[in-house]
Structure formats: C-alpha cells, structure tokens
Amino acid sequence: MICPQCRSADCFRSRRAGILDFLGSFAGLRPWRCHTCDFRFYAWRVAVSFAGYAHCSRCGNFDLERVSSDRVARSIRNFLPRSLGFRAYRCDPCRLKFFSIRPYRRILPSMAPLPAENAAHS
C-alpha cells in the first residue's frame, strides 16, 4: 500500500472507528494509516486517490508494463475491453495480464522527498 500523501509504502491497516469507516466498508473500503506521515486514508486494493490509474487488481502495483493485447489470454470477461481497444498491461510481480481503460501513471513507493514537479503545484 502506497500512502497518497507521501508515497511511503510503510502503511498499516487502521482499526475501524466511527460511522464513516463502517459505511466505507460497504463499498469495500478499508481504513489505512501511514507510518511515515501519520496520514489516514481509505483504500481498496490501492488508495482511493490512486484508484483512477491503471493498477494490478491482485497486488495493487502501478509499475506496469504495456503489452500487446494479443498477449492477454482470451476470456469472456475481457471480451469487451479487448473489442473496445483498452490498453493491455502486465504486472511483473504476479505475471497478471489485464486490460484497463484507466490512464497509466507509474506510482512508485518513495523513500525520498517528492520530485520538484509535484511541489510546484502548491
């Protein structure tokens, strides 16, 4: 799990507390907390704020490899995305190949300060 605020991978599952957490669990959301910056956030496989980007549904990896759609095994589930020309990706750690319509952004856990381009927005 990558922290949406500081991108540290040092996050742990937070205990559910309060009505919002219980409501979130209906949507499959789990509360997490970052050890590095103490930021509390909600996540499915990945943090909510990162969920709009292509990621591996198995491990939450964003460091994906673009592959040709021919390399993704044909199945009923991916018939539609294949026909619609979604991009095909491969997750190296779990060797999962899948389609995604989401934009690709290589979000990597960082132990170092964020690059200057991110700081420029504030």
Ligand SMILES: [Zn+2]
């Ligand atoms: Zn953090």
Ligand SMILES: [Zn+2]
């Ligand atoms: Zn994966």
